[in-house]
Amino acid sequence: MPRSLELYRLRRRPPMEKSVDGGFRILAIVLASLVAIVLLAILIVVFWGSLDSMGRYGWSFLVTSNWNPVKDEYGAFTAIYGTLLTSLLALLIAVPLGVGTAIFITENIIPLRIRTLIGLMVELLAAIPSVVLGLWAIFVMEPFIRPFLEVLHNTLGWLPFFSTDPMGPGITPAVLILVVMILPIITAISRDSLNQVPMKLRQAAYGVGTTRWGAILNVMLPAAISGIVGGVMLALGRAMGETMAVTMIIGNSNTFSWSLLAPGNTISAMLANQFGEADGSQVSSLMYAAFILMILTLAVNLLAQWLVKRLSLKY
Structure with missing residues (x-):
């Protein structure tokens, strides 16, 4: 035991110091409990407000697509399908881009000044308001990608996922704008996780004769995988709850369609x-x-908590 720590334990602590420690402990417990209480209160309010529809529609609300306020018919399958589809597809595209950008920033592939500039641009991308990204998606991104979507429809239109003619807002533009929005989250957390890997691991990998990419793939990424997965799951939660940008570009149609080119919700x-x-x-x-x-x-x-715990124990 270090001598300084032993002397700290042996000395008498004044009553004021004990009071400060006790007050800080109580304050931490109160603040942590307050977060849990607010979350529970929100859940209770939403659940209480939905009891009428739960009793009227039951589980059929989850598997039907009828949404007609005039006839008092409601079903959320189209919205649930759109939420899961856009989030997972955006994650599928953003994870390789985000992790690859993090590796590019943390490794000495380019000069430090350029790497710093790229990291700053990624952080600034996260600061852009979602409504601005929605406007950019409407006036710039969607007209730009429409010719490519028309080629997909003309060549692969026999598949259900490309069976509709792209006419404007739809699921695919919503997926791409979600990629832009969650990319900074994945990149930033992946970069921090890679920077926290001990330098001894990298040096040991080089010591046994591995290449740079061998060290990255076999040492750096496995050592940082728990943090990267945590960032990916955080980005998934952001994608599922994103509102304004998706509302502006997805088309807001409650008509169910398998096509990625059709409007959705x-x-x-x-x-x-x-x-x-x-x-x-x-x-x-x-x-x-x-x-x-x-x-x-x-x-x-x-799921994120479980994956991070499992991966932390494994690696």
Whole structure:
């Protein structure tokens, strides 16, 4: 035991110091409990507001696509499908880009000044408001990618996923704008995880004769995988809950279609579009959809915790 630590334990602590420590402990417990109470209160309010629709529609609400306030018919399958599809496809594209950018920034492939500039640009990308990204998607991105989508439709239109003619807003533009929004999260957390890998591991890998990419793939990434996975799951939760940019570019259609080129909907977009003018049973149905979104987000967080723990024990 270090002598300084032994002397600290042997000395008498004044009453004021003990009071400060006890007060800080109580304050930390109160603040942590407050976060849990707020989360639980939100969950209870949303659940209470959705009880009417739960009793009226039950599990059929999850597997039907009818959303007709005039006939009092509601089903959230199209929004649930759109939420999961856009989030997972965006994650599938953003993970290789984000992790690759993090490796490019942390490794000495280019001069430090350029790497610093790229890292700053990635951080600035995360600071752009979602409504600005939505406007950019409408006026710049969607017209730019439409010819490529038309080629996909003309060549692979026999597949259900490309069966509709791209006419403007749709699922594919929503996926791409989500990629732009979650890319900084994955890149930043992956970069920090790679920077925290001990230098001794890299030097040991070089000592046994491995190459740079051998050290990256076999040593650096496995050592940082728990942090990278945590960042990926955090980005997935952000993608599932993103509202404004997706609302502006996805088309907000409750008609179900397998096609990635057709307009679609997400739970967040549906809430943003309809909650302000909803009344009666429509409010309860929207609260039911919000409760489903909270359960999905909670499941993602629990999965992230489990994966990070498993990977931390393995590596």
